[in-house]
Amino acid sequence: MSDSLFLDSIKPLFADISERFSGESQFDAAGAWSELVATGFLRLMLPEQDEGAGLDVTEGLPVLMAAGYCALPLPYAETALLYAAQPTLAADDQALAVGLSTTAGRAKALRQDLPYLQALLLDTAGGAERAAVSDSDSGNWTLQGIPSPCETTINLQLLGTAAECLQLAGALQRVLELTVDYANTRQQFGRPIGKYQALQQQISVMTGHCHSAVMAAQLAASGMQRSDTGLSLDHHRVAAACGMIKAACQPVVSTAHAVHGAIGVTEEYELHHYTRRLLAGRVAGGSESRWFEQVGQACLDSDASVFDFTLASLS
Amino acid sequence: MIPWPQRQTLPASAEALRDEVRDFLAAHPPAPAADIRARSWMGFDADFSRALGQRGWVGLSLPREYGGAGGSAFERFVVLEELLAAGAPVSAHWIADRQSAPLLLRYGSESLRQELLPRICAGEVYFCIGMSEPGAGSDLASVSTRATRNDQGWLLNGSKLWTTNADRCHYMIALVRTSGQHGDRQQGLSQMLVDLSLPGITVRPIRDLAGDAHFNEVFFDNVQLTEEALIGAEGDGWQQVTAELAFERSGPERIMSSIALLECWCAWLRRSGGGSADRRALGELASRLAVLRSMSLAITAQLEQGESPVIPAALVKDLGTGFEQDIPDTLADVIGRHDDAFADEELMRTLAYTAMVCPIYSLRGGTREILRGLIARGMGLR
């Protein structure tokens, strides 16, 4: 199967789950998760020996981005990447995400609005731990039982941030499409508003941000190398790409809402599902400043020219 | 909608050139001072261009039968980015290499190709672009310089403005009106090869705000051109110019114009320490550079496949020149936080120079607003 065949076969389910989430008062998150499990797509980037499809992250990227494009309200990309990072995590098909401990017995996922989660991966002084969770109280998950150690040595914070950012890149694509469609449809002063140069220039700038973010997502994916034992992260390349995607969020949200006028701030119109996600996602796992500062430090430490550092570590 | 960019990695054959170019640069070192290197693609040095030509790195992607190296667009990309990263003086051969030679290859007569391309590839013959005029800036279709047919070929009258290197190069490729009137817009325009040594041509250099003279006013007073001077078909000038601009708009030169300043500052930062704001600025600029370079490379892949990605190239140019302009802006702010930076004269000179000239980055080759209009068209808004 080519990348796009993978994508075509899962995207309708993503869109369907997303529609149920926003349309039904009693969304059955556990049921939706079982549907995802049944597709086998959580094992997209697991080796064949672990009943996976054996895709590289680069090959799986269109599917990961599609989760964001569809505003999928489940930790699909997070889980699929964690399974890829540590294949033993896939054993019981649980919904996973990277989290941060808050108060005793509580933790937050990097992505705050998740309606469903079964366990969090936490970085602790003693190494990575996996903690079963239940009951989210506005994003604060209650830890169940004693966390178990997890063998992975991967940088969980970066992996979790990357999982978020790849979805944000998909959401940015969606917001750009919605905005262009709206500009071509909505008429004022007898013409589609997209005919006005002021809006054209703003949408062109927005296009630039979205295209940069999509390229950054590809750079991030290329910095996540898969082997039969798990993923290894090219730290600076992934961090730089995450910074770029995060930096695109605010300007894109601003222009999208400006172009949409009042309809864009209604509950009924779909724009807010994506813009909310972009605003929250920009902060989740650390804003662009956090990652850019790490990249800058690495460049200073490298002793190479900025150009050479960019070639060797970011490209 | 403009197609989403597809990441492309450099083939090994192209990557292999990098060290060769670095060895060459070690033997032909660019100026030591960063504020001179900052002039890179405005720095004119015929000896350097000839030496580069001898290595086969001018007209690198032209076919061998015309003196080129038969290389790929990717190989050319590596040579260019290495030259620009080093701040090498590439201006002399730059325009011929980038756009005049591909244009001649595509539209020139066989005898013109035989005559000119090998000399371009040798780094000996230099070109300029005669598009803009006093009355035709962004509105390029309103050019009024005219070539009129006569029994010896074409008689050229009018003037060009802002022509980079007209005072020190051999040929101009001019966009002129060959039929119809001003109001006919894109119709009736043609491209002419003008030998700048012909009688009737006056070139007046114009000094820029940094004190350099790289662009010119050019006057044509009954300049007699031969029949051969017409490039491509009469009346096809507009389409030819549009295709040419895809070569002009997306290369590494639209990303690297402020690199000398960035490197000079980073070196200073390593010596002096610096704080969190400096590291953040450095990390952001390096990250943007990485993404832009990948986007430029994606366009290169399209050019290599024989496509003419005019609108994606405009998008990359708009983003790239914005980046080039944000470098002096960001650095003025972070450098200004450190008193000891003022003592570093090279850094301060390079900052002052780059900050002062960077507005041109989003003017030359089509202004930011014009590019954004093209992008809007690509998005289906116009």
Ligand SMILES: Cc1cc2nc3c(=O)[nH]c(=O)nc-3n(C[C@H](O)[C@H](O)[C@H](O)COP(=O)(O)OP(=O)(O)OC[C@H]3O[C@@H](n4cnc5c(N)ncnc54)[C@H](O)[C@@H]3O)c2cc1C
């Ligand atoms: C360093 C340098 C080198 C150059 N080298 C060459 C060269 O070698 N050959 C050559 O032919 N030309 C050259 N140029 C000229 C360059 O192509 C023109 O400057 C450019 O096309 C803009 O034209 P203009 O300067 O007349 O500005 P104008 O077209 O007068 O534009 C002024 C302002 O108005 C805006 N504007 C104009 N029309 C519109 C519109 N329809 N909608 C919205 N905004 C609009 C512009 O974006 C700009 O902000 C060079 C310029 C520079 C600065």
